[in-house]
Amino acid sequence: MKIKFFITMLFAMIWLFISTYFAIWWANDVSNYLPSFYVWWVIIGIALLPGFLMSAMFFSNIIHFKLKKHPNTCQDTSVIICAYNEEETIEKTIKCICDQEYTGNIRILVVDNKSTDTTKIKILSMIKNHYSNCTIEYVYCDKPGKSNALNCGLALVKTKHFITVDADTFLHNCAIQKIINHIENKKCSCVAGNLLVYNVKETFVTKMQNYDYLLSIAAIKRFQGSYQTTLVAQGAFSAYNTCDVKDVGGWEDCLGEDIVLTYQLLEQKKISTYEPSAVGYTTTPTTINTLYNQRKRWAIGMIEGLSSVNACKGSYYLKYFTLVNYCIIYLDLAFIFGFIPGIILAFYGYYYFVGCLTLFALLISIIMFLSFYFFQKQLNIPFKNSLVGFICFLFFFQFIQSAASLHGYFTKFTKGKEFWK
């Protein structure tokens, strides 16, 4: 693992060296016309740093292209589902778990977090059904907040490992088997599942997100997971070691409770990985407004995660990936205040930041995305495609992502309040 990481960093450094060689010429040229500090700030933020980070991820994922298979385990497990007004999806979520091709028993703990709709009725009606290796329990948590609901569920878990699934996430029929195989055989503290978009065809916003989940998020998790440092074992679908989670005191009451938990586990030098073959389909925001709010929450969660632990205590990998997360803040700023003004300048005939080279960078991005796409394809997991979605993802998604993230950082730094729902 160390050698592979070293080779990955070497490759990324070579890439950075070559791109810096060309960037010096570029920056010197543009510095003739614009303030040189700003020019370097933009070029590092929109070209050099993203190039370094992307090339490291690309190369690492190439050398880890082969999918690792783990022997089957049949140990009993628990699934915590937190629900707050989830009447539309809760039945399907539970049914997908009950229909799992899993060799052990599954105990489903559905935690109702003060729902005011018919969620409770839907859960109780599901309990009445009989499933061969599955039991469903209704748990009521009167303290609002996802972390409180999760902790309620955690208190009832008796199995060695447990899984968290969001009430609007539908698991592929062998997802639990795959994720439990992984966590049992690798002795991890947590394993993130591979999330894909369920409602792909709903709107162009969901079509865009389909490729964000399929290509970006999955690639980042695979990169981090290759070095046992997946920074986010997302609450929507992840498996955890019960003792390890209880040792760190469960979930903190904050917006990015899953991020903070993963960081806390990593700080204790525990292993956090990713299982690409354990797939869950999540319901994603359908409008720009809801997507914006979601990404804002994720950004707040990231800052909460970063500020909750001392990454220096963790492994070298944790230090590297934490540093990368800090860089993301800079990248978002550079995108908004460097790349977008660069586009506006290009409209006026000044191709200093956005021009032919941007098209070349776009081509390289497409090649990278194709490699990520083929990796997902080899999993033989069904997912939908949409050309419109891919184009929108390529050209527009980052605008929403960066704006919402900046809003999130701003909210967090100014101590503003955000809510789970």
Place this chain on the structure above:
Amino acid sequence: MRIKNRYFILILILSIFITSFYLLYHLDKRFNPKPITFNIDENKPTIALTFDDGPNSSYTQNILDVLYEYNVPATFFICGKNIEGNEKLIKQMIASGHELGNHTYNHPDLTTLSNAEIINEFSLTQEKLYEANFDYTLKYVRPPYGRYDENIQNLYQEQLILWQIDSGDWENINEIDIINNVVESVKHGDIIVFHDDNNTTSKALKNIIIKLKDEGYQFTTVTNLLQLLHI
């Protein structure tokens, strides 16, 4: 969309526009500078600085900056092949009040060409300038390497402009030698040739201008110098 989100996005968009506006303002000031103002005193020694082989995307801007800083007008003998991609530099030259001259399209040795080819070399540069939307007629021509014969002289007569002092910057010499080449032999009415295709020239230029100004020299374009000398 929640009100807080709307406000933030509005502020973000406003900030992006302010950044873009500042950058555009900065660029506009760069490419559309106020013309260099100069008054010629007939009693003072006057010379003309000329720059060949440009415009060059890497070096011409530095030359223009030095000239603008010291309020010195000059004449740029441009090559037609260098116009494309450097339109902003040419725009800046014209806006600053510098003069443009014709230095052929491909920079060939004109003594080896036929009459038709020679004419074509100069007219192509003029056409290229028009194509780039510059309503500017190149009044003077300068043969590359300063090589010309009787035939070329007959073709262009008074339009043909050479120089009295060669700065020697094309010989890869250092900054000090360029300064000495110019300062030690300059006299009233001289046309001095430089090349805006290297970094040393712009460094030397600053010192040359300072020294010559100290010696009482004033600078002008080729057209004004010839008028002053009644040629």
